[in-house]
Amino acid sequence: MGAQHTSTSKSKRKASSQPGSSGKRIKTSCNSLDGLPWKTVARPLETCLDGDDGVLDLEEVDNVEVVYENTDRGRVIKFNVLNDSHSDDGKARESSHDHASSAAVQTESSQAAPFPSFDSTNLLPEWHSFNLHSHILHVLHTRKFLSPTPIQSKAIPLALSGRDVVGVAETGSGKTLAYGIPILHHILSHPRPPTSRKEVQALVLAPTRELALQVSDHLNAFSRVISASVKEEPNETALTDTEVSSDKPGTSVRQQEHRVPLVSIAVLVGGMSVQKQRRILDRGADIVVATPGRLWDTLEEDEVLSKEVQLLRFLVLDEADRMIEAGHFAEMDNILRLTVRQSREDEIEPEGDDSQKAKDSSPEDKLQTFVFSATLSKELQHNLKKRSRHSGATKGGNKPLSTLDDLLLRLDFRNQPDVIDISPEGGAVSTLQLSKLECLSSDKDVYLYYFLLRYPGRSLVFLSAIDGIRRLLPLLELLNLKTFPLHSQLEQRQRLKNLDRFKSTPNAILLATDIAARGLDIPAVDHVIHYQMPRSADVFVHRNGRTARAMQKGFSLLMCAPEERKISKALLTKLGRHEGDIPEISVEMTLLDDLKTRVHLARQIDLQQHKVKKQNHERCWVKETAEAMDIELDSDFMSASEDDGKPSRYQKKRFDAKVASLKAELKALLSKPLLARGISARYITSGSRSIVDDLIEGSVHETMLGLRRTEAGDDLVAGRKRQPTKARKEKKEPVEWTGFSS
Numbered sequence: 001m002g003a004q005h006t007s008t009s010k011s012k013r014k015a016s017s018q019p020g021s022s023g024k025r026i027k028t029s030c031n032s033l034d035g036l037p038w039k040t041v042a043r044p045l046e047t048c049l050d051g052d053d054g055v056l057d058l059e060e061v062d063n064v065e066v067v068y069e070n071t072d073r074g075r076v077i078k079f080n081v082l083n084d085s086h087s088d089d090g091k092a093r094e095s096s097h098d099h100a101s102s103a104a105v106q107t108e109s110s111q112a113a114p115f116p117s118f119d120s121t122n123l124l125p126e127w128h129s130f131n132l133h134s135h136i137l138h139v140l141h142t143r144k145f146l147s148p149t150p151i152q153s154k155a156i157p158l159a160l161s162g163r164d165v166v167g168v169a170e171t172g173s174g175k176t177l178a179y180g181i182p183i184l185h186h187i188l189s190h191p192r193p194p195t196s197r198k199e200v201q202a203l204v205l206a207p208t209r210e211l212a213l214q215v216s217d218h219l220n221a222f223s224r225v226i227s228a229s230v231k232e233e234p235n236e237t238a239l240t241d242t243e244v245s246s247d248k249p250g251t252s253v254r255q256q257e258h259r260v261p262l263v264s265i266a267v268l269v270g271g272m273s274v275q276k277q278r279r280i281l282d283r284g285a286d287i288v289v290a291t292p293g294r295l296w297d298t299l300e301e302d303e304v305l306s307k308e309v310q311l312l313r314f315l316v317l318d319e320a321d322r323m324i325e326a327g328h329f330a331e332m333d334n335i336l337r338l339t340v341r342q343s344r345e346d347e348i349e350p351e352g353d354d355s356q357k358a359k360d361s362s363p364e365d366k367l368q369t370f371v372f373s374a375t376l377s378k379e380l381q382h383n384l385k386k387r388s389r390h391s392g393a394t395k396g397g398n399k400p401l402s403t404l405d406d407l408l409l410r411l412d413f414r415n416q417p418d419v420i421d422i423s424p425e426g427g428a429v430s431t432l433q434l435s436k437l438e439c440l441s442s443d444k445d446v447y448l449y450y451f452l453l454r455y456p457g458r459s460l461v462f463l464s465a466i467d468g469i470r471r472l473l474p475l476l477e478l479l480n481l482k483t484f485p486l487h488s489q490l491e492q493r494q495r496l497k498n499l500d501r502f503k504s505t506p507n508a509i510l511l512a513t514d515i516a517a518r519g520l521d522i523p524a525v526d527h528v529i530h531y532q533m534p535r536s537a538d539v540f541v542h543r544n545g546r547t548a549r550a551m552q553k554g555f556s557l558l559m560c561a562p563e564e565r566k567i568s569k570a571l572l573t574k575l576g577r578h579e580g581d582i583p584e585i586s587v588e589m590t591l592l593d594d595l596k597t598r599v600h601l602a603r604q605i606d607l608q609q610h611k612v613k614k615q616n617h618e619r620c621w622v623k624e625t626a627e628a629m630d631i632e633l634d635s636d637f638m639s640a641s642e643d644d645g646k647p648s649r650y651q652k653k654r655f656d657a658k659v660a661s662l663k664a665e666l667k668a669l670l671s672k673p674l675l676a677r678g679i680s681a682r683y684i685t686s687g688s689r690s691i692v693d694d695l696i697e698g699s700v701h702e703t704m705l706g707l708r709r710t711e712a713g714d715d716l717v718a719g720r721k722r723q724p725t726k727a728r729k730e731k732k733e734p735v736e737w738t739g740f741s742s
């Protein structure tokens, strides 16, 4: 049997039986798929975050015979693992529970591969001086990463020379590879002997599942045996024995998929199959990318991994500051304690020559620590710089400033880390256009709808609570906008699916909590909209960082209600900006009343649809809770719930008819074009020029007739300078916020 196992957040398996045992001896038998010697194969280029519906890993198993046995309990399935001296599987099988030999299979196939040299002097002159492993150069070239980003230029040489690095650089500036390349370079340049098991050399901690998966994706692009260029120029860049001997153009893609990756990367995140993650660890991984919670759970049970973590070569904290916010302090603390090497002073030093040798080979000398974020306070950087290894605290008796300081000061830096801070003043990326919109809280839905219609594009809307997303989602869907939610109460699989859909759907909208604020590298996000205020200046910077990445243009809109003014002011002040300096988005007010009617109708429909559902849900909840607490409910409640719980057929019919009529009304409204001021529905003309001409030319906005097609950044007006409070008092400004009349 040859089968492939596609691991998703919920594991999927595809297996087909192969008739007969083809004369091979049965080596072992087992009753579950989990007991089979699955092997990881290189993932297709499209992985979970690139539109393939949550695929994380691809595994395959060979030489397995599927047998159905009739027993007293009925027909049971059995898997016979067959002996095949010509394949790796024999070895793999022997070691399904034996770390050493299972990894040997991977190591052998990958590390016996010759690495063709790469002419970096001519092809990648800007990377040449880094002296990187030729495989990394190949991938950089294939991916068209022709020059390092500023943080990469600074961090990579330091990391390669063995220094600990704290890197602070703007969002989307390539920090993942700034620490990833030195780690990959080390692993590729120090191949393990074919017989030894892969041991974890690098641990990357990330605050969210999505970010961990993305980091693994980034690094995985460098771990594949064959880069995309092999497909185009098979003879030039072939990397394995098989491919070197292949002289046919376009070395088969199937062959590529069956290659074991050069560097094995395991992802440990919550919401994914524990068994699957354990199996990957059993086979041995070079790099583990994890969220602290799942990693700590695994470490508590997995002694082998725990030992490996104690002897790590690289420790990375990506978005360290967010890990504290996400409430991972305790787990992080435990994990960091595990990585701290025993102090040299605690050891009895051997005498003579052995003394130096012991020092050189001591594992404590080997750990390199990298801390990266777009936002690490200057004070913290200062404290980290001052702290030297084993000092236990900041020198000079400085007290740690915050939980984050406290945690980071536990890091086992071998020396004073090199701190590289190239973050822009105020955290604003130069290609990002900041703007604001002041409106009443109750009008935010309408203004948001206006913005989304007026400026089509991929928009990421941040809300501070899941409730808000649950309310806004059906509303925007009823208004025919392609909207997807992303928050922590969604199943992991759904989260990945929604991210994929957002990435692949033009003009899609992602309604997200701050779990999407950090690190996510979603290509071409045009707008970031702060529907609700971020809770800190750092979160504001990270939210904004989902757009304007890698020197692309981006737009950020801060929606600010009167009660949020204080927060907004404080936020901007913290970032060194003045409220009045942020331009406001100009709004075509004549369109707002029409939009308001649509939003109002959509709300009514949603309310109707949820009324009965909600009533039932609440009653069930009360009943369940009462049962769980052994409380007897009021007889009135019980009878009311029995009577009202299920609407009569007549009620249901009436209710359905009402929803249908509201929907029809909304449909009619949505089909009418929105007309800006001065445009007649009968004669669609705009001034001296006919809108029809503009439509043909493609310069007019299709949804809002009478308006030009523009980008959000083109319609900004200077922010209103607010008068000082005293002056306002004197003028007795009555109401500052007008909003709509309802």
Ligand SMILES: Nc1ncnc2c1ncn2[C@@H]1O[C@H](COP(=O)(O)OP(=O)(O)OP(=O)(O)O)[C@@H](O)[C@H]1O
Residues within 6 Å of the ligand: 144, 145, 146, 147, 148, 149, 152, 169, 170, 171, 172, 173, 174, 175, 176, 177, 373, 374, 518, 519, 520, 521, 545, 546, 549, 550
């Ligand atoms: N040298 C390079 N040349 C061109 N593109 C690059 C280079 N290095 C990284 N990138 C691309 O830039 C994008 C942003 O990189 P990355 O996600 O590492 O940014 P980041 O600094 O970690 O952002 P954040 O702070 O939001 O986490 C990615 O799509 C990545 O593939």
